[in-house]
Amino acid sequence: GAGVSQSPSNKVTEKGKDVELRCDPISGHTALYWYRQSLGQGLEFLIYFQGNSAPDKSGLPSDRFSAERTGGSVSTLTIQRTQQEDSAVYLCASSYVSGQGSEAFFGQGTRLTVV
Amino acid sequence: AQSVTQLGSHVSVSEGALVLLRCNYSSSVPPYLFWYVQYPNQGLQLLLKYTTGATLVKGINGFEAEFKKSETSFHLTKPSAHMSDAAEYFCAMNNFNKFYFGSGTKLNVKP
Numbered sequence: 001g002a003g004v005s006q007s008p009s010n011k012v013t014e015k016g017k018d019v020e021l022r023c024d025p026i027s028g029h030t031a032l033y034w035y036r037q038s039l040g041q042g043l044e045f046l047i048y049f050q051g052n053s054a055p056d057k058s059g060l061p062s063d064r065f066s067a068e069r070t071g072g073s074v075s076t077l078t079i080q081r082t083q084q085e086d087s088a089v090y091l092c093a094s095s096y097v098s099g100q101g102s103e104a105f106f107g108q109g110t111r112l113t114v115v
Numbered sequence: 116a117q118s119v120t121q122l123g124s125h126v127s128v129s130e131g132a133l134v135l136l137r138c139n140y141s142s143s144v145p146p147y148l149f150w151y152v153q154y155p156n157q158g159l160q161l162l163l164k165y166t167t168g169a170t171l172v173k174g175i176n177g178f179e180a181e182f183k184k185s186e187t188s189f190h191l192t193k194p195s196a197h198m199s200d201a202a203e204y205f206c207a208m209n210n211f212n213k214f215y216f217g218s219g220t221k222l223n224v225k226p
Contacts, residue, residue, distance in 0.1 A: 004158075033214060042205070042216070093214070101165075103161045103209075104207070104209075106151075106158040107158055
């Protein structure tokens with residue numbers, strides 16, 4: 001596709017349920033990022049994938065959060081046993097690693113509401 | 116340590132007034148710098164970027180930013196604010212192929 005695609009665009013789930021959020025990066029982009037944006041807050045870094053390297057998971061807030069990237073392309077962010085504080089917009093971004101300062105391209109986000 | 120700091124989480128200007136959004140960075144190597152804008156209920160889109168060369172960078176919608184190495188700054192300006200500029204603005208840095216974002220500045224434009 002032409003841009004970063006995230007699905008679903010909106011997700012309402014009950015507290016305690018697991019959810020999966022999907023990100024399709026731009027073809028050829030080897031770097032992929034997940035961020036969380038809570039209401040009125042800035043961007044909170046969650047996880048970073050770069051090629052075949054081990055992901056940088058330093059931003060994951062708890063062990064209920066995990067992410068994988070299959071085949072160096074699509075990524076899935078999984079939140080287990082969701083809590084109300086997980087309610088936020090989850091943004092995915094991808095970039096082409098060129099050493100020339102390529103920009104990150106963002107998806108429209110998934111708005112997660114835990115009720 | 117690599118980091119980006121945006122001074123002022125909220126900035127309010129009158130329509131037609133100068134817009135100045137501040138960004139400072141900390142980097143161990145020459146950085147690549149970016150400004151992104153986020154309109155309500157949308158993703159982030161690139162306003163402008165600095166990689167190498169000319170330190171004054173022009174972007175979309177009349178915005179520009181100047182890279183000042185001596186001040187480790189990359190402030191965003193626009194001579195005359197428009198109501199449509201109301202949004203949240205994020206400064207970012209790319210070091211070693213990893214992005215670092217500031218905490219964002221919400222710009223309010225008063226009629």
